[in-house]
Amino acid sequence: MRKLVEPPYKDSIEWSKWWIFWVDERVVPLGHDDSNYKLALDGFLSKVQIPSSNIYAINDKESPEGAAADYEARLKQLVESKVLPLSAISGFPKFDLMLLGMGPDGHVASLFPLRTHRHEKERLVTFITDSPKPPPPRITFTFPVINSASEIAMVVTGAELANMVDVTLGSAPPPDGIPPPCTEVSAEEELTWFLDKDAASKLQTSG
Template sequence: MAATHQPPAAPILISFKGKDELVDSLAAFVAKASKESIDKRGKFTVAISGGSLPKLLGGLTKDPSVKWNKWHVYYVDERVVPLDHPDSNHKACVDLLWSKVSIPEDQIHPIDDNLLDDLEELSDAYEKELIREFAQKDSARFPIFDLILLGMGPDGHTASLFPGHELLSECDRWVAYLEDSPKPPPKRITFTYPVINHAARIVFVAAGGEKADTLKTVLDEPEAGLPSARVKPVFPGQLYWFVDDAAAAKVEFPRTPFKL
Protein backbone atom coordinates (compact mmCIF):
# COMPACT_ATOMS: atom_id res chain seq x y z
CA MET A 1 0.00 0.00 0.00
CA ALA A 2 1.34 3.41 -0.91
CA ALA A 3 2.29 5.69 1.95
CA THR A 4 -0.15 8.48 2.71
CA HIS A 5 1.07 11.99 3.40
CA GLN A 6 -0.80 14.07 5.92
CA PRO A 7 -1.30 17.72 4.95
CA PRO A 8 0.28 20.27 7.28
CA ALA A 9 -1.83 21.38 10.21
CA ALA A 10 -3.30 24.87 10.03
CA PRO A 11 -1.17 27.54 11.73
CA ILE A 12 -2.12 28.58 15.25
CA LEU A 13 -2.35 32.37 15.59
CA ILE A 14 -2.04 33.77 19.12
CA SER A 15 -2.32 37.53 19.55
CA PHE A 16 -1.42 39.50 22.68
CA LYS A 17 -2.45 42.99 23.74
CA GLY A 18 1.10 44.27 23.96
CA LYS A 19 4.73 43.31 23.58
CA ASP A 20 5.30 42.60 27.30
CA GLU A 21 2.53 40.01 27.37
CA LEU A 22 3.89 38.49 24.15
CA VAL A 23 7.42 38.26 25.60
CA ASP A 24 6.24 36.59 28.81
CA SER A 25 3.99 34.10 27.02
CA LEU A 26 6.65 33.26 24.43
CA ALA A 27 9.11 32.54 27.24
CA ALA A 28 6.60 30.24 28.94
CA PHE A 29 5.94 28.41 25.67
CA VAL A 30 9.63 27.88 24.92
CA ALA A 31 10.33 26.78 28.50
CA LYS A 32 7.56 24.19 28.25
CA ALA A 33 8.84 22.94 24.88
CA SER A 34 12.31 22.69 26.39
CA LYS A 35 11.06 20.68 29.39
CA GLU A 36 9.06 18.28 27.23
CA SER A 37 12.02 17.58 24.95
CA ILE A 38 14.47 17.16 27.84
CA ASP A 39 12.08 14.84 29.69
CA LYS A 40 11.67 12.75 26.53
CA ARG A 41 15.16 12.74 25.02
CA GLY A 42 17.51 14.36 27.52
CA LYS A 43 18.18 17.43 25.33
CA PHE A 44 16.55 20.36 23.56
CA THR A 45 17.57 21.28 20.02
CA VAL A 46 16.60 24.79 19.00
CA ALA A 47 17.43 27.09 16.09
CA ILE A 48 17.00 30.85 16.27
CA SER A 49 16.81 33.47 13.55
CA GLY A 50 18.06 37.03 13.99
CA GLY A 51 16.49 40.47 13.85
CA SER A 52 14.41 41.34 16.91
CA LEU A 53 14.03 37.73 18.05
CA PRO A 54 16.87 37.66 20.63
CA LYS A 55 15.33 40.66 22.40
CA LEU A 56 11.83 39.15 22.31
CA LEU A 57 13.22 35.95 23.90
CA GLY A 58 14.57 37.89 26.88
CA GLY A 59 11.87 36.60 29.21
CA LEU A 60 13.55 33.19 29.16
CA THR A 61 16.56 34.47 31.08
CA LYS A 62 14.32 35.10 34.12
CA ASP A 63 12.95 31.54 34.27
CA PRO A 64 14.86 29.44 36.84
CA SER A 65 13.21 26.22 35.63
CA VAL A 66 15.02 26.19 32.26
CA LYS A 67 17.73 23.52 32.12
CA TRP A 68 20.19 25.45 29.98
CA ASN A 69 22.81 22.73 30.23
CA LYS A 70 20.57 20.54 28.05
CA TRP A 71 20.12 23.12 25.27
CA HIS A 72 21.83 22.73 21.87
CA VAL A 73 21.53 25.98 19.93
CA TYR A 74 21.92 26.66 16.21
CA TYR A 75 21.20 29.68 14.02
CA VAL A 76 18.54 29.53 11.31
CA ASP A 77 20.48 32.13 9.38
CA GLU A 78 23.56 34.25 9.89
CA ARG A 79 25.15 37.28 8.34
CA VAL A 80 28.61 36.55 6.95
CA VAL A 81 30.48 38.82 9.35
CA PRO A 82 32.88 38.19 12.25
CA LEU A 83 31.19 36.82 15.36
CA ASP A 84 31.88 40.03 17.27
CA HIS A 85 30.42 42.27 14.53
CA PRO A 86 27.26 44.29 15.36
CA ASP A 87 25.42 42.59 12.47
CA SER A 88 26.08 39.09 13.81
CA ASN A 89 23.00 37.16 14.95
CA HIS A 90 25.28 35.19 17.24
CA LYS A 91 26.55 38.35 18.92
CA ALA A 92 22.99 39.55 19.50
CA CYS A 93 22.09 36.23 21.13
CA VAL A 94 25.24 36.25 23.26
CA ASP A 95 24.63 39.80 24.44
CA LEU A 96 20.93 39.38 25.17
CA LEU A 97 20.63 35.68 26.08
CA TRP A 98 23.60 33.36 26.40
CA SER A 99 25.73 35.71 28.53
CA LYS A 100 22.91 35.77 31.10
CA VAL A 101 22.40 32.02 31.52
CA SER A 102 24.44 28.90 32.18
CA ILE A 103 24.45 27.27 28.75
CA PRO A 104 27.70 25.43 27.93
CA GLU A 105 29.64 27.27 25.24
CA ASP A 106 30.26 24.11 23.22
CA GLN A 107 26.49 23.62 22.91
CA ILE A 108 26.11 26.91 21.04
CA HIS A 109 26.93 26.52 17.36
CA PRO A 110 27.91 29.73 15.52
CA ILE A 111 29.37 29.88 12.04
CA ASP A 112 33.13 29.38 11.62
CA ASP A 113 34.31 32.93 11.10
CA ASN A 114 37.63 31.66 9.75
CA LEU A 115 35.71 30.80 6.56
CA LEU A 116 34.09 34.14 5.81
CA ASP A 117 35.92 34.53 2.49
CA ASP A 118 34.48 31.31 1.02
CA LEU A 119 30.70 31.20 1.20
CA GLU A 120 30.41 27.68 -0.16
CA GLU A 121 32.89 26.32 2.36
CA LEU A 122 31.20 28.30 5.14
CA SER A 123 27.74 26.92 4.38
CA ASP A 124 29.14 23.39 3.93
CA ALA A 125 30.84 23.63 7.32
CA TYR A 126 27.61 24.71 8.98
CA GLU A 127 25.70 21.92 7.29
CA LYS A 128 28.26 19.50 8.74
CA GLU A 129 27.50 20.93 12.19
CA LEU A 130 23.90 19.85 11.67
CA ILE A 131 24.95 16.47 10.31
CA ARG A 132 27.04 15.81 13.44
CA GLU A 133 24.01 16.45 15.61
CA PHE A 134 21.24 14.88 13.56
CA ALA A 135 22.33 12.54 10.77
CA GLN A 136 23.14 9.51 12.89
CA LYS A 137 20.20 9.91 15.25
CA ASP A 138 17.19 10.60 13.07
CA SER A 139 15.93 8.46 10.25
CA ALA A 140 14.49 11.42 8.34
CA ARG A 141 16.32 12.91 5.41
CA PHE A 142 16.43 16.27 7.17
CA PRO A 143 17.14 17.24 10.78
CA ILE A 144 14.19 17.42 13.14
CA PHE A 145 14.64 20.30 15.55
CA ASP A 146 12.54 20.40 18.68
CA LEU A 147 11.88 24.09 18.00
CA ILE A 148 12.72 26.64 15.31
CA LEU A 149 12.10 30.31 16.08
CA LEU A 150 11.57 32.71 13.18
CA GLY A 151 10.91 36.37 12.55
CA MET A 152 9.24 38.02 9.58
CA GLY A 153 10.46 41.07 7.69
CA PRO A 154 8.19 43.80 6.30
CA ASP A 155 8.63 42.23 2.84
CA GLY A 156 7.52 38.83 4.14
CA HIS A 157 11.00 37.30 4.21
CA THR A 158 12.00 34.90 6.94
CA ALA A 159 15.44 33.59 7.84
CA SER A 160 17.44 34.76 4.81
CA LEU A 161 14.81 33.57 2.34
CA PHE A 162 13.68 36.62 0.39
CA PRO A 163 10.83 37.21 -2.09
CA GLY A 164 11.70 36.13 -5.62
CA HIS A 165 15.07 34.61 -4.64
CA GLU A 166 16.25 31.33 -6.17
CA LEU A 167 16.79 29.82 -2.71
CA LEU A 168 13.02 29.61 -2.26
CA SER A 169 13.12 26.51 -4.46
CA GLU A 170 16.18 24.84 -2.87
CA CYS A 171 15.09 21.38 -1.76
CA ASP A 172 18.29 19.35 -1.31
CA ARG A 173 20.77 21.35 0.73
CA TRP A 174 20.32 21.82 4.47
CA VAL A 175 22.25 25.10 4.52
CA ALA A 176 22.67 27.44 1.55
CA TYR A 177 24.40 30.74 0.99
CA LEU A 178 23.51 33.95 -0.80
CA GLU A 179 25.61 36.95 -1.71
CA ASP A 180 22.83 39.17 -3.00
CA SER A 181 20.58 39.72 0.00
CA PRO A 182 18.30 42.72 -0.64
CA LYS A 183 18.87 43.62 3.00
CA PRO A 184 22.42 44.43 4.09
CA PRO A 185 24.75 42.79 4.67
CA PRO A 186 24.45 41.02 1.30
CA LYS A 187 26.33 37.83 2.22
CA ARG A 188 24.49 35.33 4.40
CA ILE A 189 23.90 31.66 5.04
CA THR A 190 20.48 30.22 5.81
CA PHE A 191 18.58 27.04 6.55
CA THR A 192 16.47 25.94 3.61
CA TYR A 193 12.73 25.21 3.74
CA PRO A 194 13.12 21.43 4.11
CA VAL A 195 15.10 21.93 7.33
CA ILE A 196 12.71 24.55 8.70
CA ASN A 197 9.62 22.56 7.77
CA HIS A 198 10.81 19.34 9.43
CA ALA A 199 10.92 20.89 12.92
CA ALA A 200 8.54 19.53 15.55
CA ARG A 201 7.49 23.09 16.40
CA ILE A 202 7.97 26.29 14.43
CA VAL A 203 7.19 29.64 16.04
CA PHE A 204 6.99 32.93 14.17
CA VAL A 205 7.21 36.04 16.32
CA ALA A 206 5.98 39.37 14.92
CA ALA A 207 5.24 42.60 16.76
CA GLY A 208 4.33 46.13 15.74
CA GLY A 209 1.90 47.82 13.39
CA GLU A 210 4.50 47.93 10.60
CA LYS A 211 3.96 44.15 10.23
CA ALA A 212 0.16 44.39 9.87
CA ASP A 213 -0.15 44.42 6.07
CA THR A 214 2.44 41.70 5.60
CA LEU A 215 0.95 39.45 8.28
CA LYS A 216 -2.47 39.78 6.65
CA THR A 217 -1.02 38.72 3.29
CA VAL A 218 0.84 35.76 4.80
CA LEU A 219 -2.12 34.39 6.78
CA ASP A 220 -5.15 35.48 4.72
CA GLU A 221 -3.59 35.24 1.25
CA PRO A 222 -0.97 32.46 1.46
CA GLU A 223 -1.35 31.87 -2.27
CA ALA A 224 0.57 35.14 -2.77
CA GLY A 225 3.63 33.03 -1.96
CA LEU A 226 5.55 35.33 0.40
CA PRO A 227 8.52 33.48 1.94
CA SER A 228 6.95 33.39 5.42
CA ALA A 229 3.79 31.79 3.97
CA ARG A 230 5.91 28.95 2.54
CA VAL A 231 6.74 27.71 6.03
CA LYS A 232 4.49 24.64 6.24
CA PRO A 233 5.69 22.04 8.72
CA VAL A 234 5.67 18.41 7.71
CA PHE A 235 3.09 16.41 9.69
CA PRO A 236 3.02 16.12 12.72
CA GLY A 237 4.92 19.40 13.12
CA GLN A 238 3.00 22.47 14.24
CA LEU A 239 3.32 26.12 13.26
CA TYR A 240 2.52 28.91 15.73
CA TRP A 241 2.35 32.66 15.26
CA PHE A 242 3.02 34.74 18.40
CA VAL A 243 2.04 38.31 17.54
CA ASP A 244 0.79 41.44 19.23
CA ASP A 245 -2.56 43.04 18.46
CA ALA A 246 -0.87 45.80 16.46
CA ALA A 247 0.65 43.26 14.04
CA ALA A 248 -2.62 41.32 13.84
CA ALA A 249 -4.86 44.38 13.38
CA LYS A 250 -5.81 43.59 9.77
CA VAL A 251 -5.80 39.79 9.92
CA GLU A 252 -9.04 37.84 9.40
CA PHE A 253 -7.40 34.48 10.18
CA PRO A 254 -8.93 33.00 13.37
CA ARG A 255 -7.09 33.58 16.64
CA THR A 256 -6.50 30.96 19.31
CA PRO A 257 -6.38 31.83 23.03
CA PHE A 258 -2.97 31.27 24.61
CA LYS A 259 -2.67 28.30 26.92
CA LEU A 260 0.19 26.07 27.92
Protein backbone atom coordinates in the same frame (compact mmCIF):
# COMPACT_ATOMS: atom_id res chain seq x y z
CA MET B 1 13.32 34.46 25.77
CA ARG B 2 14.49 37.33 27.98
CA LYS B 3 12.23 36.09 30.77
CA LEU B 4 14.24 32.87 30.90
CA VAL B 5 17.30 34.72 32.23
CA GLU B 6 15.27 35.86 35.25
CA PRO B 7 14.13 33.96 38.36
CA PRO B 8 12.61 31.44 38.73
CA TYR B 9 13.46 30.17 35.25
CA LYS B 10 17.17 30.91 35.21
CA ASP B 11 17.89 28.57 38.10
CA SER B 12 15.31 25.88 37.37
CA ILE B 13 15.91 25.09 33.68
CA GLU B 14 18.29 22.25 32.81
CA TRP B 15 20.48 24.33 30.50
CA SER B 16 22.83 21.42 29.83
CA LYS B 17 20.09 19.87 27.66
CA TRP B 18 19.91 22.89 25.36
CA TRP B 19 21.55 22.94 21.94
CA ILE B 20 21.56 26.26 20.12
CA PHE B 21 21.75 26.81 16.35
CA TRP B 22 21.08 29.71 14.01
CA VAL B 23 18.37 29.35 11.37
CA ASP B 24 20.19 32.04 9.45
CA GLU B 25 23.21 34.22 10.07
CA ARG B 26 24.93 37.21 8.55
CA VAL B 27 28.43 36.31 7.38
CA VAL B 28 30.24 38.90 9.46
CA PRO B 29 32.67 38.55 12.38
CA LEU B 30 30.93 37.08 15.43
CA GLY B 31 31.65 40.27 17.38
CA HIS B 32 30.11 42.53 14.73
CA ASP B 33 26.95 44.46 15.57
CA ASP B 34 25.18 42.82 12.60
CA SER B 35 25.87 39.32 13.92
CA ASN B 36 22.86 37.33 15.11
CA TYR B 37 25.27 35.41 17.31
CA LYS B 38 26.32 38.61 19.09
CA LEU B 39 22.69 39.59 19.60
CA ALA B 40 21.92 36.21 21.15
CA LEU B 41 25.13 36.20 23.20
CA ASP B 42 24.61 39.64 24.69
CA GLY B 43 20.93 39.23 25.46
CA PHE B 44 20.67 35.57 26.39
CA LEU B 45 23.54 33.11 26.05
CA SER B 46 25.94 35.02 28.29
CA LYS B 47 23.36 34.97 31.09
CA VAL B 48 22.61 31.22 31.23
CA GLN B 49 24.63 28.05 31.71
CA ILE B 50 24.35 26.40 28.30
CA PRO B 51 27.63 24.54 27.64
CA SER B 52 29.70 26.33 25.02
CA SER B 53 30.08 23.02 23.17
CA ASN B 54 26.30 23.04 22.64
CA ILE B 55 26.29 26.45 20.93
CA TYR B 56 26.82 26.28 17.18
CA ALA B 57 27.86 29.65 15.78
CA ILE B 58 28.94 29.85 12.15
CA ASN B 59 32.59 29.82 11.10
CA ASP B 60 33.04 33.55 10.53
CA LYS B 61 36.42 33.05 8.87
CA GLU B 62 34.83 31.42 5.82
CA SER B 63 33.23 32.86 2.70
CA PRO B 64 29.41 32.65 2.55
CA GLU B 65 29.67 29.47 0.49
CA GLY B 66 32.30 28.01 2.83
CA ALA B 67 30.36 28.98 5.95
CA ALA B 68 27.23 27.29 4.60
CA ALA B 69 29.12 24.12 3.69
CA ASP B 70 30.79 24.06 7.11
CA TYR B 71 27.52 24.52 8.97
CA GLU B 72 25.86 21.77 6.94
CA ALA B 73 28.76 19.41 7.62
CA ARG B 74 28.47 20.05 11.36
CA LEU B 75 24.75 19.31 11.28
CA LYS B 76 25.42 16.05 9.47
CA GLN B 77 28.02 15.11 12.09
CA LEU B 78 25.42 15.65 14.82
CA VAL B 79 23.00 13.43 12.92
CA GLU B 80 25.64 10.71 12.65
CA SER B 81 26.37 10.94 16.37
CA LYS B 82 22.64 10.70 17.19
CA VAL B 83 22.53 14.12 18.81
CA LEU B 84 20.27 15.51 16.10
CA PRO B 85 17.45 13.21 14.96
CA LEU B 86 16.10 12.90 11.45
CA SER B 87 12.47 13.48 10.59
CA ALA B 88 10.68 10.25 9.79
CA ILE B 89 8.57 12.25 7.34
CA SER B 90 11.12 14.31 5.40
CA GLY B 91 14.45 12.65 6.18
CA PHE B 92 15.94 16.02 7.09
CA PRO B 93 17.30 16.99 10.53
CA LYS B 94 14.48 17.52 12.99
CA PHE B 95 14.80 20.38 15.46
CA ASP B 96 12.55 20.69 18.49
CA LEU B 97 11.80 24.37 18.01
CA MET B 98 12.60 27.10 15.52
CA LEU B 99 12.05 30.78 16.24
CA LEU B 100 11.30 32.68 13.05
CA GLY B 101 10.49 36.23 12.13
CA MET B 102 9.29 37.78 8.89
CA GLY B 103 10.16 40.79 6.76
CA PRO B 104 7.75 43.20 5.03
CA ASP B 105 8.51 41.36 1.77
CA GLY B 106 7.53 38.05 3.37
CA HIS B 107 11.04 36.65 3.70
CA VAL B 108 11.79 34.25 6.54
CA ALA B 109 15.26 33.28 7.72
CA SER B 110 17.32 34.58 4.77
CA LEU B 111 15.02 33.08 2.15
CA PHE B 112 13.96 36.06 0.04
CA PRO B 113 11.13 36.24 -2.52
CA LEU B 114 13.19 36.90 -5.66
CA ARG B 115 16.24 34.77 -4.88
CA THR B 116 16.55 31.26 -6.31
CA HIS B 117 18.03 29.80 -3.12
CA ARG B 118 14.51 30.04 -1.70
CA HIS B 119 13.68 26.94 -3.78
CA GLU B 120 16.62 24.77 -2.64
CA LYS B 121 15.29 21.30 -1.82
CA GLU B 122 18.40 19.15 -1.37
CA ARG B 123 20.84 21.01 0.85
CA LEU B 124 20.46 21.62 4.57
CA VAL B 125 22.12 25.03 4.49
CA THR B 126 22.50 27.43 1.60
CA PHE B 127 24.02 30.88 1.17
CA ILE B 128 23.37 34.23 -0.43
CA THR B 129 25.77 37.03 -1.34
CA ASP B 130 23.26 39.63 -2.51
CA SER B 131 20.63 39.83 0.21
CA PRO B 132 18.24 42.73 -0.49
CA LYS B 133 18.43 43.49 3.21
CA PRO B 134 21.92 44.40 4.46
CA PRO B 135 24.36 42.96 5.19
CA PRO B 136 24.29 41.07 1.85
CA PRO B 137 26.32 37.89 2.67
CA ARG B 138 24.32 35.33 4.67
CA ILE B 139 23.78 31.64 5.24
CA THR B 140 20.40 30.09 5.94
CA PHE B 141 18.63 26.83 6.63
CA THR B 142 16.58 25.67 3.66
CA PHE B 143 12.83 25.15 3.78
CA PRO B 144 13.10 21.33 4.03
CA VAL B 145 15.03 21.76 7.31
CA ILE B 146 12.83 24.56 8.62
CA ASN B 147 9.62 22.67 7.91
CA SER B 148 10.93 19.46 9.51
CA ALA B 149 10.94 21.11 12.93
CA SER B 150 8.58 19.74 15.55
CA GLU B 151 7.40 23.24 16.43
CA ILE B 152 7.85 26.67 14.89
CA ALA B 153 7.14 30.00 16.56
CA MET B 154 6.59 32.87 14.14
CA VAL B 155 7.10 36.09 16.08
CA VAL B 156 5.87 39.11 14.12
CA THR B 157 5.52 42.65 15.47
CA GLY B 158 4.97 46.07 13.94
CA ALA B 159 2.52 47.78 11.60
CA GLU B 160 4.93 47.51 8.68
CA LEU B 161 4.27 43.75 8.65
CA ALA B 162 0.47 43.97 8.74
CA ASN B 163 0.06 43.62 4.97
CA MET B 164 2.14 40.47 4.81
CA VAL B 165 0.37 38.98 7.84
CA ASP B 166 -2.90 39.51 5.99
CA VAL B 167 -1.46 37.79 2.91
CA THR B 168 -0.37 34.80 4.98
CA LEU B 169 -3.16 34.45 7.52
CA GLY B 170 -5.93 36.57 6.07
CA SER B 171 -7.55 37.08 2.69
CA ALA B 172 -5.21 39.54 0.98
CA PRO B 173 -3.78 38.37 -2.36
CA PRO B 174 0.00 37.97 -2.59
CA PRO B 175 1.90 40.84 -4.20
CA ASP B 176 2.43 40.31 -7.93
CA GLY B 177 0.45 37.10 -7.58
CA ILE B 178 3.51 35.24 -6.27
CA PRO B 179 3.17 33.66 -2.82
CA PRO B 180 5.92 35.03 -0.55
CA PRO B 181 8.27 32.72 1.39
CA CYS B 182 6.33 33.16 4.64
CA THR B 183 3.43 31.23 3.12
CA GLU B 184 5.66 28.16 2.77
CA VAL B 185 6.39 27.82 6.49
CA SER B 186 4.98 24.71 8.13
CA ALA B 187 5.92 22.47 11.02
CA GLU B 188 5.59 18.74 11.53
CA GLU B 189 3.65 19.17 14.76
CA GLU B 190 2.72 22.78 15.50
CA LEU B 191 3.16 26.21 13.92
CA THR B 192 2.19 29.12 16.17
CA TRP B 193 2.04 32.78 15.16
CA PHE B 194 2.69 35.38 17.85
CA LEU B 195 1.44 38.81 16.69
CA ASP B 196 1.18 42.17 18.36
CA LYS B 197 -1.86 44.37 17.69
CA ASP B 198 -0.08 46.36 14.99
CA ALA B 199 0.99 43.31 13.03
CA ALA B 200 -2.51 41.83 13.28
CA SER B 201 -4.30 45.10 12.50
CA LYS B 202 -5.42 44.12 8.98
CA LEU B 203 -6.76 40.69 9.86
CA GLN B 204 -10.55 40.52 9.90
CA THR B 205 -12.04 39.79 13.30
CA SER B 206 -15.47 38.43 14.12
CA GLY B 207 -17.83 39.48 16.89
